[in-house]
Amino acid sequence: MKFEKRPQALRQIVFFLILLLIAAACSPKPQYERVLSVELVQPQSAVTQGHNFDVQLKLKNSGKYNVHVTRIVLPKEIMNAGHYLGSTPPLTLNQNEQGDGLIEMDLTIAPVGLETFNFRFQASGQGSFSGKGKVIAEERDYPFEIAIMVEGVNPAGWEPGVSPQTTPNALGPIPWQAVVQIEAIVNVDGNKKTGWTGSGTIISSDGLILTNAHVVLSDRFYRVEDLIVSLTVASDAPPVRSYYASIVQADEDLDLAIIKPYQDINGYNLDYSLLNLPFVPLGDSNKLDLGEPLVILGYPGIGGETITLTRGEVSGFTAESPYGNRAYIKTSATIAGGNSGGLAVNEHGELIGVPTAVGTGDEGDAVVDCRALMDTNRDGYIDDQDSCVPTGGFINALRPINLASDIIASAQQGQVAIETGSGGSEKFEAKGTVIFEDDFSNPNSGWAHTSSEHGVTKYENGAYTIAVNSPMYYVFSDQEFNYDPIQIEADVQVVNPVGDGDFGFICGHHENGDTYSLEVSEDGYFSVWKQVGKQVTILIDWTYSRDVAAGGRMRLSAQCGRDGIILALNGKVLGSVVDPEYKGGGVGMVAGTFDTAGTKVSFDNLKILLP
Numbered sequence: 001m002k003f004e005k006r007p008q009a010l011r012q013i014v015f016f017l018i019l020l021l022i023a024a025a026c027s028p029k030p031q032y033e034r035v036l037s038v039e040l041v042q043p044q045s046a047v048t049q050g051h052n053f054d055v056q057l058k059l060k061n062s063g064k065y066n067v068h069v070t071r072i073v074l075p076k077e078i079m080n081a082g083h084y085l086g087s088t089p090p091l092t093l094n095q096n097e098q099g100d101g102l103i104e105m106d107l108t109i110a111p112v113g114l115e116t117f118n119f120r121f122q123a124s125g126q127g128s129f130s131g132k133g134k135v136i137a138e139e140r141d142y143p144f145e146i147a148i149m150v151e152g153v154n155p156a157g158w159e160p161g162v163s164p165q166t167t168p169n170a171l172g173p174i175p176w177q178a179v180v181q182i183e184a185i186v187n188v189d190g191n192k193k194t195g196w197t198g199s200g201t202i203i204s205s206d207g208l209i210l211t212n213a214h215v216v217l218s219d220r221f222y223r224v225e226d227l228i229v230s231l232t233v234a235s236d237a238p239p240v241r242s243y244y245a246s247i248v249q250a251d252e253d254l255d256l257a258i259i260k261p262y263q264d265i266n267g268y269n270l271d272y273s274l275l276n277l278p279f280v281p282l283g284d285s286n287k288l289d290l291g292e293p294l295v296i297l298g299y300p301g302i303g304g305e306t307i308t309l310t311r312g313e314v315s316g317f318t319a320e321s322p323y324g325n326r327a328y329i330k331t332s333a334t335i336a337g338g339n340s341g342g343l344a345v346n347e348h349g350e351l352i353g354v355p356t357a358v359g360t361g362d363e364g365d366a367v368v369d370c371r372a373l374m375d376t377n378r379d380g381y382i383d384d385q386d387s388c389v390p391t392g393g394f395i396n397a398l399r400p401i402n403l404a405s406d407i408i409a410s411a412q413q414g415q416v417a418i419e420t421g422s423g424g425s426e427k428f429e430a431k432g433t434v435i436f437e438d439d440f441s442n443p444n445s446g447w448a449h450t451s452s453e454h455g456v457t458k459y460e461n462g463a464y465t466i467a468v469n470s471p472m473y474y475v476f477s478d479q480e481f482n483y484d485p486i487q488i489e490a491d492v493q494v495v496n497p498v499g500d501g502d503f504g505f506i507c508g509h510h511e512n513g514d515t516y517s518l519e520v521s522e523d524g525y526f527s528v529w530k531q532v533g534k535q536v537t538i539l540i541d542w543t544y545s546r547d548v549a550a551g552g553r554m555r556l557s558a559q560c561g562r563d564g565i566i567l568a569l570n571g572k573v574l575g576s577v578v579d580p581e582y583k584g585g586g587v588g589m590v591a592g593t594f595d596t597a598g599t600k601v602s603f604d605n606l607k608i609l610l611p
Contacts, residue, residue, distance in 0.1 A: 035063035036109065038135050038142045045499065046149040047123045048218060050250070050418030051524065052549045053082065055119045055146060059135060061109040068108050068138045074101035074119065074146075075131025081148050082121030088552075091117070100133075120550070122420075126152030153217070153224070153418060154246035160260045161272060163204040163412045168281040173349040174295055176307055177278040178202040179342060181230040181239045181299040182215055182259070186222040195222050199298035199342030200229070200259070201351060202279040206272035207243070208411055210404060211341030212356055213250045213257040217418075220525045220542040229261055231277075232307050239299065239307070241265050248414075249407035252421035252544065254323075255356055256404050258411040280343065282408070283350030285400030288314050288329065294398075296335050296355055298342025310335050318397065321426060329353050329398040344398045353398030421544050428568035430489045430557045432611035435481065439605055440464045447588075448477045455591075460602075465495060466503070466591040467600040474502075474517075478509050478588025483610055485561025488587050490606040493553040494599065497522050501599030502592045504567070507560035509586030516582065517590060518558045518567040522599070524549030526574045528565055532581075539565065540575040547572065559611065560587070 041056035055078065061067045076099030084093055084101065091103050109115055130147035171177055178201055186195035198215030202208070209229065218224045227246070230239035243261035250257035263269055296310040312333025320327030331344075335355050344353040410417060438445050443459040450457045455475035456467045468475050488505050504519035508530070516530045526548055528540040547569050557568040561584075566576045587608060591601040 034061075034065050034067050034137070034139050036060070036067045036069075036135065036137060036142050037062050038144050040144045040146065042146055043148060046151045048223075049123050049126055049150055049152045050217075050420045051544065052085065052120055052122050052420075052546055053148065054551070055121070055148075057117045057119075057135070057144070059109060059115045059117075061111050061113045064111050066108050066110055069105060069115075069135060070107075070138065071105065071136040072103040072117070073134050073136065074103070075133045076100045077129045077131030078121070078133075078146050078148060081125045081129035081150055082123045085120040085122055087120065088118040118552075122546075123148075123150045124417075125150050126154070126156060151223075153250075154416070155262060158246055158262050160246070160248045160262075160411070160414050160416065161206070162414045163206050163208055165412070166205050169278045171278055171280060171349060173345070173347060174297070174309065175278070175280045175343070175345060175349050176232055176235050176297055176309070178280045179232050179297045179299075179307055180209060181232075182209075182211055182245070182341065183228040183230070183241075184216065184222075184224045185226040185228060186218075187225050188222070192225055195224070197299065198340045199355075201343040201354075202277050203258075203282065203351065203408065204279055204412070205276050207245075207261045207270075207275055207277055208248065208279075208408075209245065209259050210351075210354060210408070211257055211259065212354060212399075213252045213255045215341045216247055216257050216259055217250055217252065220521070220523065220544070227259055228265070229259070236306060238305065243270075247416070247418060248411040249417055251407055251419045253419065254399065254403055254407075256354065256399060256407060258407055260411070280345065280349065280351045282401055283346055283348070283352040285326065285329065285352045285402045288346070288352060288400075290314055290316065293347050294331055294333065294344055294352075295347075296331070296333055296339060296342065296344045296398075298335070298339030298355060300339065308339065310339070323403060326400050327403070328356070329400055331396055331398060334396060352401050354401070354404070356397060356399045420546060426573040427571055428557060428559075428566060428573045429571060430487045430559070430568075430607065430609055430611075432487065432609040434607055434609050435483075436479075436608040437606065438464075440603070446479055450475075450477070463602045463604040464589065464606075465600055465602050466589060467496070467598075468501070468591050468593045469597055471593050471595055471597045473597075474590055474592030476506050476509075476515075476588055476590035478506055478586035480585070481587045481608055482584045484582065484584040485559055485563060485611055486584065486587060487557065487559045487609040487611055488606070489555060489557035489609075490589070491553060491604045492556045493602045493604075494522055494551070495602050496598055496600035498593065498596040498599045499523060500594045500596060501601070502527075502594075503599075503601040504556060504590060505558045505588065506590045507558065507587045508582055508584060509588070510583070514583075514585070516560055516565065516579075518560075518565065519590065519592070520545075520548045520554075520556065520567075520569065520574070522551070526567055526569075528567055528575060528577055530579065539577045539579060540567075543575065545569075545574055548574065560584075 037060045039058040047053040135142040180200045200209040200211035229243040231242045244263045245259040245261045248258045292314045310333045312331040315332045316330035318328035319325045454470040502519045502521040508516040520526045525542040527542045529538045559566040562582045567574045
């Protein structure tokens with residue numbers, strides 16, 4: 001047996017390999033990085049002051065280990081942009097000394113796990129708001145940046161100031177000097193035009209003016225750029241354009257608002273201490289009784305007509321939740337629509353009510369004098385069938401002055417607030433005999449399969465979808481259920497949002513095209529309208545609702561019949577109207593577009609009932 005000495009070089013190599021093995025054994029095992037992706041979904045277009053907006057955070061664990069989240073920080077800039085209304089899922093939000101919104105949590109997100117948080121605000125600020133927030137996890141922070149643009153209803157930086165408590169001028173039992181005409185200047189394709197006019201009443205020497213909310217607020221199609229106040233300088237002469245005004249208080253549910261001049265008609269800022277405008281004393285509408293005489297003053301419409309006086313008497317009262325038995329004062333007077341927002345006084349010249357048509361449930365289909373400026377009914381023409389609000393009509397109800405006491409007090413203190421409509425609080429439950437129901441699992445259950453350049457209807461993923469591929473177009477599918485009354489409800493969700501798409505139900509459909517449509521929209525409005533031949537009649541004009549604006553998956557319900565047409569959302573009535581001309585016919589689902597094509601809506605768990 002022979003032994004030989006290993007070469008020196010080989011011994012060094014073996015020694016080096018041993019060192020590497022020892023180092024590998026002693027070093028920590030490699031760790032996979034914990035990775036959390038934060039996706040922010042926020043409004044891509046400007047939000048109107050007073051409307052809701054959502055900020056959504058999607059947290060996805062892209063790593064191979066759990067991620068433990070302890071806090072979400074919303075930047076103070078967004079907290080300043082609006083009032084925080086709540087979240088889905090429900091979370092507790094607190095603010096630190098800097099004004100940031102803090103949400104504490106103990107959340108573990110597993111690998112490939114996804115958690116979504118939706119935060120809802122009501123826009124109250126004005127301008128551009130942006131800031132950096134962060135999601136705080138145990139191992140690191142994950143930043144995100146939010147940017148929201150809020151379109152204000154008032155000039156930036158304007159403050160109304162505190163109104164003096166002074167004794168009204170002695171204007172007498174017919175205080176025509178305190179009545180004004182209000183013009184809403186709207187933006188149509190980049191051009192400013194007079195959209196509609198209403199009336200108002202001066203209630204303080206520095207220019208607080210009480211009127212209806214719909215007179216001064218933007219609607220779905222027309223953005224109000226400015227308000228022009230014309231003073232009554234003589235009872236036999238047209239009003240004189242005098243001031244630009246801004247909104248101090250507005251409550252869409254009450255349909256009451258208070259505005260105040262901020263510049264004279266030549267563009268000069270005002271010294272409120274020098275205005276000394278004539279104004280009326282406030283009465284007590286709770287003291288009114290049947291048969292008491294009333295004087296109503298206002299301007300009948302566009303064109304600079306002179307002030308109009310109408311006499312009547314208290315003929316009754318209308319109850320409405322949550323405002324009690326005197327939500328409206330009925331009057332025997334027949335008041336022209338342009339008087340909406342004007343003045344109603346008792347025999348002592350005290351302001352006791354505001355002429356209002358919205359929500360009375362009585363006759364009258366118009367509330368202000370208005371010019372149609374856009375094709376809002378998608379028939380290819382701009383005419384008096386388009387909304388703006390419809391021209392003509394009469395008013396026979398007043399909002400009692402006592403219901404305005406809170407917004408008057410806030411306005412006198414210089415507080416600015418805009419409360420958009422909720423759509424009502426009356427409950428609705430579809431109940432009766434179910435004559436048809438469909439979860440759309442069977443693609444042969446009777447609904448149309450259609451496809452064209454304008455849209456597609458089909459069974460898809462256990463639901464029924466309607467896609468609209470052309471602007472200013474609507475697509476529907478119906479089945480014949482010729483009953484009166486009839487109810488329909490379904491789970492509805494927007495699959496492909498475009499911002500201004502609309503969707504809902506049709507009823508009373510006939511082969512000649514006669515149809516009733518009950519719809520909600522992506523941007524938070526609802527409407528009821530009918531088409532008979534080529535005539536389109538808007539039964540409930542597009543009305544903003546915070547409930548509709550909440551979006552997401554919703555349970556939409558409708559009832560159609562001669563005794564009443566009702567549209568409801570998640571068990572709450574949005575709007576109702578009576579049309580004795582209703583005739584039973586086809587019932588189904590509809591979706592439509594305005595300026596932007598491409599909306600797609602999903603319907604599921606549909607029921608049709610006989611109440």
